[in-house]
Amino acid sequence: MKKEPVKIKERQAKVRAKDFDEVVLGYSEKEALDEAARCLQCKNPLCISGCPVGIDIKTFIYKITQKDYIGAYKTIQEKNNFPSICGRVCPAEYQCRKACVLTREGEPYASQLAISIHFLERFAGDFGMKSNTIKPSHVSGSMPYVKKVAVVGSGPAGLSCAGELARSGIKVVVFEGLHKLGGVLRYGIPPFRLPRDILDYEIDSLKKMGVEFVTNLIVGKNKDIDELFKEGFNAVFLGLGAGIPSFLGIKGENLCNIYSANEFLTRVNLMSAYKFPEAHTPVNIGKNIIVVGGGNTAMDAARCALRLQKINNIAAEATIMYRRSEVEMPARRLEIEHAKEEGVKFKLLAKPLEFIGDEKGFVKKMRCIQCKLGEPDASGRRKPTEIPGSEFEMSCAIAIIAIGLNANELLTKVTPALKTDKHGDVIVNPETMETSLKNVFAGGDIVGGEGTVIEAMGMAKKAAKAIVERLFDSLTPH
Numbered sequence: 001m002k003k004e005p006v007k008i009k010e011r012q013a014k015v016r017a018k019d020f021d022e023v024v025l026g027y028s029e030k031e032a033l034d035e036a037a038r039c040l041q042c043k044n045p046l047c048i049s050g051c052p053v054g055i056d057i058k059t060f061i062y063k064i065t066q067k068d069y070i071g072a073y074k075t076i077q078e079k080n081n082f083p084s085i086c087g088r089v090c091p092a093e094y095q096c097r098k099a100c101v102l103t104r105e106g107e108p109y110a111s112q113l114a115i116s117i118h119f120l121e122r123f124a125g126d127f128g129m130k131s132n133t134i135k136p137s138h139v140s141g142s143m144p145y146v147k148k149v150a151v152v153g154s155g156p157a158g159l160s161c162a163g164e165l166a167r168s169g170i171k172v173v174v175f176e177g178l179h180k181l182g183g184v185l186r187y188g189i190p191p192f193r194l195p196r197d198i199l200d201y202e203i204d205s206l207k208k209m210g211v212e213f214v215t216n217l218i219v220g221k222n223k224d225i226d227e228l229f230k231e232g233f234n235a236v237f238l239g240l241g242a243g244i245p246s247f248l249g250i251k252g253e254n255l256c257n258i259y260s261a262n263e264f265l266t267r268v269n270l271m272s273a274y275k276f277p278e279a280h281t282p283v284n285i286g287k288n289i290i291v292v293g294g295g296n297t298a299m300d301a302a303r304c305a306l307r308l309q310k311i312n313n314i315a316a317e318a319t320i321m322y323r324r325s326e327v328e329m330p331a332r333r334l335e336i337e338h339a340k341e342e343g344v345k346f347k348l349l350a351k352p353l354e355f356i357g358d359e360k361g362f363v364k365k366m367r368c369i370q371c372k373l374g375e376p377d378a379s380g381r382r383k384p385t386e387i388p389g390s391e392f393e394m395s396c397a398i399a400i401i402a403i404g405l406n407a408n409e410l411l412t413k414v415t416p417a418l419k420t421d422k423h424g425d426v427i428v429n430p431e432t433m434e435t436s437l438k439n440v441f442a443g444g445d446i447v448g449g450e451g452t453v454i455e456a457m458g459m460a461k462k463a464a465k466a467i468v469e470r471l472f473d474s475l476t477p478h
């Protein structure tokens, strides 16, 4: 008998849209067992080829069917240090689930029938976390360290690299420019998608392994790479991310109440503006909030904005404006569905031409134009072109621009020997992730790529392996 996919439990849209608590509730043990039992245990498991870090998906699902949940957790951890995080944020519908044999060939993303690999990963990850299986291989002070590595940035790349190095008996110090750790996992992705206790658990586990964290320190400003080497670090890993927002470059974009999504989300998620005045940082909210863009950042910004409207008893009206159609939206399908269920509106095939302000310099409306799709462009997506004569206006109290992020060049600009490409991304040897500077490695968004959490972690793991080989090779007598 053909088994139906096991639907994941979620909080009701009208309840959850008023708070920042987690939306997806996860599988119970029975649900995980039922979903795992649907896996065909293919001889040639296509799903693995869809995973950017090559998790042995077939084996971990098999272990779940055998109720060996810790075994499943350990199998995932061979390739991915943070299963509870990736099980919540991975765009599985474009990756492992899309490659699953149960998705029909040629589909733009995973079909409903594909195994819910991400939810099973989350189940195994949460089980491992609750059972506290982390056995630090190098508890601080238990053994003298012979090598020391500085990790710059505490996003998924930095955290993943730190964990790998600490497990190999290397002393790791992570330097983070912000006052809190986690990178985008803390300041970008809202808690209703990634509860902060999960992130805190992973960071605490690293601390238990002896990793040291220094916050409020910007490498490139407070100290430079040379100084790190002089302080005795044997190697440096750069996980700087891509934190500089792109803008539309249109008239009126510098009016008040126009935010970059980065600033808006940082105010809300990092500085807890949704608790203002209890928290110190405010964020302006009004009727008619328009978010420009179609990626995860746009969905997160729109869903946060809608929640803030509801919390502040403002008639909820948050609209996503995207110049292509829904099929081309790069956001996770789940997030698009959740945004719609919660009441976010979608104005597709449209783009802003100009922001118009009031006499005090605050945005009040947008002049926009309708688009149609032409031939695919360099990104492989159909190119939007303006339809002449289709201009229209929309009221807009707050605009949030979520059209992309670029490399932060603060460190690279003061380190000329560190080679970058035309986008400002750090150039690395793809085999080792070593940069143009000897013993300086990099990974995650600062080197470009798909810009996903799992990819950032995969690059960091590769870099950590190369660092360990380099540092311990130098100890071996020749």
Ligand code: FAD
Binding pocket: 089, 090, 091, 152, 153, 154, 155, 156, 157, 158, 175, 176, 177, 178, 182, 183, 184, 185, 188, 189, 217, 218, 219, 220, 239, 240, 241, 242, 243, 265, 296, 297, 300, 332, 408, 410, 411, 443, 444, 445, 446, 450, 451, 452, 453, 454, 456
């Ligand atoms: P980051 O997470 O950006 O971390 C870099 C860290 O380095 C930051 O904390 C920064 O403060 C610090 N830093 C930078 N320069 C310095 C310096 N000179 N000195 C000290 N510290 C420094 N991906 C997914 O897979 N799924 C999703 O659902 C998803 N949603 C997203 C939602 C949003 C709003 C955004 C913005 C991104 C999202 N992404 C998602 C992308 C994903 O978060 C990134 O690809 C990932 O975080 C990159 O990790 P990283 O470690 O390279 O960089």
Ligand code: SF4
Binding pocket: 038, 039, 040, 041, 042, 045, 046, 047, 048, 057, 058, 061, 099, 100, 101, 102, 115, 117
């Ligand atoms: Fe096959 Fe899909 Fe199971 Fe992978 S997850 S082994 S592709 S059925």
